[in-house]
Amino acid sequence: MSVQITVNINGEDVTREEEPRKLLVHFIRETPGLTGTHWGCDTSNCGACVVLMDGKPVKSCTVLAAMAQGHQIRTVESLERDGRLDPVQQGFHELHALQCGFCTPGMMMTARALLDANPDPSEAEIRTAISGGICRCTGYKNIVAAIRWAAEHPATVEQEA
Amino acid sequence: MAVTTENLPSGEQERPIGFGRLKRKEDARFIRGKGNYLDDIRLPGMLHAAILRSPYAHAKINSIDTSAALAHPNVAAVITAKDLETLGLAWMPTISYDTQAVLAGDKVRFQGQEVACVIATDEYSARDALALIEVDYDPLPAVVNARKALDPDAPLIRDDKQGQLDNLASPTWEAGDEEAADRVFAEADVVVEQDMIYPRCHPAPLETCGMIADFNPQTGQLDIYNGNQAPHAHRTVYAHVAGLAEHMIRIRCNDIGGGFGNKVPVYPGYVCAIAGSIVAGRPVKWIEDRSENLMSTGFARDYVMHGAICAKDGRITGLKVDVIADHGAFDSTAQPTKFPAGFFHICCGSYALEAAHVKVKAVYTNKAPGGVAYRCSFRITEAVYLVERMVGALAMEMGVDPIELRMRSFIAPEQFPYETTTGWTFDSGDYANTMRVAMEIAGYDELRREQAEKRARGELMGIGVAFFTEGVGAGPRKHMDILGLSMNDGADLRIHPSGKAVVSLSCQTQGQGHETTFAQIVAEELGIPPEDVEVRHGDTDKSPYGLGTYGSRSTPVSGGAVAIVSRKVRDKARLIAATMLETRPEDLAWEKGRWYVKGDPEQGVLIEQIAARAYSGEPLPEGYEGGLDAQVIYDPPNLTYPYGAYIAVVDIDPETAAVKVRRFIAVDDCGVRINPMIVDGQIHGGIAEGIGIALMEVITFDEEGNCLNGSFMDYLIPTALECPDFELGATVTPCPHHPLGAKGVGESPNVGTPPAIVAAVIDALHETHGVTHIDMPCTPARVWAAMQGRPEPPQ
Numbered sequence: 001m002s003v004q005i006t007v008n009i010n011g012e013d014v015t016r017e018e019e020p021r022k023l024l025v026h027f028i029r030e031t032p033g034l035t036g037t038h039w040g041c042d043t044s045n046c047g048a049c050v051v052l053m054d055g056k057p058v059k060s061c062t063v064l065a066a067m068a069q070g071h072q073i074r075t076v077e078s079l080e081r082d083g084r085l086d087p088v089q090q091g092f093h094e095l096h097a098l099q100c101g102f103c104t105p106g107m108m109m110t111a112r113a114l115l116d117a118n119p120d121p122s123e124a125e126i127r128t129a130i131s132g133g134i135c136r137c138t139g140y141k142n143i144v145a146a147i148r149w150a151a152e153h154p155a156t157v158e159q160e161a
Numbered sequence: 162m163a164v165t166t167e168n169l170p171s172g173e174q175e176r177p178i179g180f181g182r183l184k185r186k187e188d189a190r191f192i193r194g195k196g197n198y199l200d201d202i203r204l205p206g207m208l209h210a211a212i213l214r215s216p217y218a219h220a221k222i223n224s225i226d227t228s229a230a231l232a233h234p235n236v237a238a239v240i241t242a243k244d245l246e247t248l249g250l251a252w253m254p255t256i257s258y259d260t261q262a263v264l265a266g267d268k269v270r271f272q273g274q275e276v277a278c279v280i281a282t283d284e285y286s287a288r289d290a291l292a293l294i295e296v297d298y299d300p301l302p303a304v305v306n307a308r309k310a311l312d313p314d315a316p317l318i319r320d321d322k323q324g325q326l327d328n329l330a331s332p333t334w335e336a337g338d339e340e341a342a343d344r345v346f347a348e349a350d351v352v353v354e355q356d357m358i359y360p361r362c363h364p365a366p367l368e369t370c371g372m373i374a375d376f377n378p379q380t381g382q383l384d385i386y387n388g389n390q391a392p393h394a395h396r397t398v399y400a401h402v403a404g405l406a407e408h409m410i411r412i413r414c415n416d417i418g419g420g421f422g423n424k425v426p427v428y429p430g431y432v433c434a435i436a437g438s439i440v441a442g443r444p445v446k447w448i449e450d451r452s453e454n455l456m457s458t459g460f461a462r463d464y465v466m467h468g469a470i471c472a473k474d475g476r477i478t479g480l481k482v483d484v485i486a487d488h489g490a491f492d493s494t495a496q497p498t499k500f501p502a503g504f505f506h507i508c509c510g511s512y513a514l515e516a517a518h519v520k521v522k523a524v525y526t527n528k529a530p531g532g533v534a535y536r537c538s539f540r541i542t543e544a545v546y547l548v549e550r551m552v553g554a555l556a557m558e559m560g561v562d563p564i565e566l567r568m569r570s571f572i573a574p575e576q577f578p579y580e581t582t583t584g585w586t587f588d589s590g591d592y593a594n595t596m597r598v599a600m601e602i603a604g605y606d607e608l609r610r611e612q613a614e615k616r617a618r619g620e621l622m623g624i625g626v627a628f629f630t631e632g633v634g635a636g637p638r639k640h641m642d643i644l645g646l647s648m649n650d651g652a653d654l655r656i657h658p659s660g661k662a663v664v665s666l667s668c669q670t671q672g673q674g675h676e677t678t679f680a681q682i683v684a685e686e687l688g689i690p691p692e693d694v695e696v697r698h699g700d701t702d703k704s705p706y707g708l709g710t711y712g713s714r715s716t717p718v719s720g721g722a723v724a725i726v727s728r729k730v731r732d733k734a735r736l737i738a739a740t741m742l743e744t745r746p747e748d749l750a751w752e753k754g755r756w757y758v759k760g761d762p763e764q765g766v767l768i769e770q771i772a773a774r775a776y777s778g779e780p781l782p783e784g785y786e787g788g789l790d791a792q793v794i795y796d797p798p799n800l801t802y803p804y805g806a807y808i809a810v811v812d813i814d815p816e817t818a819a820v821k822v823r824r825f826i827a828v829d830d831c832g833v834r835i836n837p838m839i840v841d842g843q844i845h846g847g848i849a850e851g852i853g854i855a856l857m858e859v860i861t862f863d864e865e866g867n868c869l870n871g872s873f874m875d876y877l878i879p880t881a882l883e884c885p886d887f888e889l890g891a892t893v894t895p896c897p898h899h900p901l902g903a904k905g906v907g908e909s910p911n912v913g914t915p916p917a918i919v920a921a922v923i924d925a926l927h928e929t930h931g932v933t934h935i936d937m938p939c940t941p942a943r944v945w946a947a948m949q950g951r952p953e954p955p956q
Contacts, residue, residue, distance in 0.1 A: 038200075
């Protein structure tokens with residue numbers, strides 16, 4: 001049995017016939033060019049799959065694609081606009097906030113949502129905001145610093161990386 | 162010399178042509194979500210595999226009925242041990258010369274063992290079909306406790322092995338001098354003994370393990386996509402296992418979402434993917450889920466240890482250690498073949514001991530196989546944990562400050578190179594200096610005062626110290642190999658006519674930043690800007706042979722290779738430069754990026770001018786073949802020995818027993834730092850994993866052998882809330898035998914962190930609660946039990 005599902009991803013409607021049980025993370029990843037959203041754990045503990053749903057971070061492994069119908073989904077691929085990096089992307093690069101890069105999209109989307117809601121977060125607020133995600137490489141120190149960097153450089157920055 | 166290593170704010174960064182802080186080249190794709198990880202790859206006509214796993218830890222298999230699964234409309238094939246037998250793939254060799262069932266035929270020997278493999282058009286269907294396979298099991302008694310595995314009534318696990326009558330996996334292996342150690346202990350003033358466990362834990366990289374196998378029946382070519390830490394070694398293994406010609410196998414490791422030792426071994430799932438592609442004639446993708454990762458692939462540690470340490474005249478003089486290693490159902494521990502306990506016998510630590518003796522025996526249990534080096538060099542994390550816990554216990558018994566006892570007992574700078582009592586030759590070090598830098602950053606004396614004040618108020622604060630010496634960069638061909646393959650690495654450097662370069666490596670990044678660091682080595686040696694040096698790795702068709710990245714090998718071994726290959730190119734460039742400048746090569750001198758005439762520095766040629774000449778129609782030196790390139794294999798003369806001093810400050814809630822790491826100070830000496838930013842990042846990550854191991858990460862089993870930590874709901878990993886803002890420092894003692902003076906660093910923090918935190922927990926509870934030891938992980942429940950006077954080992 002399949003149903004027609006339309007999800008707006010990064011401003012474009014994506015329509016496919018899918019099984020109703022299809023997870024949003026798989027729906028996104030099977031859309032050409034959108035493999036930046038990762039899967040890491042099945043149990044919504046790791047946060048590699050975080051995307052924004054109507055501006056709020058959700059773990060897309062725990063959302064059915066059908067549940068995202070009619071909602072606006074933003075993925076990591078939407079952060080860069082017209083060749084300009086989001087300050088969060090730039091901050092991650094400036095302060096070495098990524099190593100293997102696997103958690104990075106989820107961490108950056110979480111950071112984007114945090115800064116949209118709270119443009120000047122404290123270190124404690126940043127740590128709380130990203131505590132739904134796991135990074136095995138960085139020990140979080142540079143991620144926290146990168147998000148502070150982004151808060152201090154709110155305008156989108158020239159592409160450098 | 163102490164160096165501060167905090168990240169520079171933006172705008173004050175260097176753009177070094179060579180060593181120094183340089184932002185990473187690889188970031189550009191990752192921050193845009195354009196990495197190319199295994200699951201991002203889709204090949205035309207690709208099928209998906211899923212594996213049926215045993216629910217029992219030990220059971221006889223009476224029958225497997227796959228008919229209903231085969232009838233599923235989206236299923237292409239179902240593979241069982243019987244099918245693999247016809248392909249000769251039912252069993253595979255492990256890294257440790259044992260054999261492991263790819264799919265269980267007669268018996269399952271651990272919960273989660275591979276029993277059958279479904280190949281279907283999509284992953285959802287493949288997993289649906291697993292539920293349609295009927296397996297008739299007769300459960301058998303299981304043994305999961307290493308101490309009980311050799312009991313006469315313990316069930317025999319490896320009845321597949323001819324002549325195997327008990328659960329001994331390997332005979333007792335010894336290092337050091339037992340008689341000498343006994344003498345030193347007899348003469349000692351103080352002797353302390355302690356049982357301890359380094360519990361089973363798991364590297365759990367965020368990306369799980371998987372493979373895409375694409376066998377072409379027409380050409381016999383096998384294309385493999387697989388994030389593994391040693392692609393060349395894997396290819397050799399597949400050639401042996403599958404009976405395929407090695408040159409007809411190509412492995413591509415693209416981006417890898419972390420490894421930490423988990424992606425060193427060959428797993429049954431990989432062989433299933435290969436077999437599936439051979440059977441189906443189409444590409445097959447297999448990617449394990451998180452439970453499969455935690456329950457069946459490369460666990461780490463699981464060492465049951467007994468230590469005895471002694472002191473005379475106020476300093477440490479001897480150590481004796483007796484270990485039972487729990488290998489699980491198959492011995493697939495990852496280490497150089499001649500070292501069945503890895504480098505565990507480095508457990509004499511950083512101290513000038515008079516004698517030491519170590520013995521290790523290994524047992525089979527009904528638990529998953531593995532024994533990988535989770536961010537450490539071959540059992541050194543166990544060794545350092547043991548010796549640092551023993552030193553802590555000894556200091557406590559003697560009533561001496563734990564740093565003071567270490568300071569009295571360190572190997573002195575003038576003793577290097579230092580032969581340890583168990584056979585290692587430590588290359589260089591000034592341990593006391595590094596310890597002092599850590600004390601300074603921590604404000605050690607002030608911390609002790611604060612602790613005394615808090616104790617008076619009923620607050621529980623602990624300060625823990627650990628000092629480690631690691632031996633990394635295995636290793637010298639004459640001493641070390643894995644399955645007969647020497648532990649050397651190659652490098653191939655080509656300078657193009659425009660002066661841009663490509664360097665190919667046999668080591669394999671999993672996030673360590675090789676594309677940046679290795680470009681910086683070429684830049685340092687040849688003066689070519691790092692952005693003009695392309696680093697190639699992870700494709701066996703496009704890189705020289707070598708054994709990959711684990712045991713902090715990349716900089717010590719491949720780094721040495723790249724330095725030497727760059728110098729070879731520089732020497733060739735000198736010949737061309739002499740022709741260009743119409744002089745003799747010996748009359749030329751080098752400065753970064755340029756050969757010039759000695760005594761006439763204006764007369765010189767840049768490396769890019771030399772490169773252009775090398776490919777031109779202009780005259781070249783007599784006998785010179787043209788072009789500008791070189792390749793080498795680097796056989797390191799010794800391991801390198803990075804070391805460090807770590808101090809942890811913890812607060813324990815007296816009412817909940819929750820441990821909070823308030824501060825963590827890490828001073829590492831990893832020799833020359835190629836990119837200090839990347840070095841710091843490595844240390845941050847290793848500390849976080851060390852905090853996880855000390856406080857949260859553990860794989861346990863119930864008596865029936867059910868794994869109790871098979872998902873991230875139960876296998877707890879530190880988040881940003883459990884990690885403090887690490888405080889780093891550095892000392893630099895260059896490695897005397899490494900071409901760059903570098904020592905490797907990736908794993909040091911995972912070696913040094915757990916003993917520092919456990920020492921801090923004990924330090925917080927010793928005076929008030931009489932706690933002298935607690936086994937990891939220091940979870941609230943286990944710390945609470947210790948506070949009540951009934952500490953329990955994890956099981």
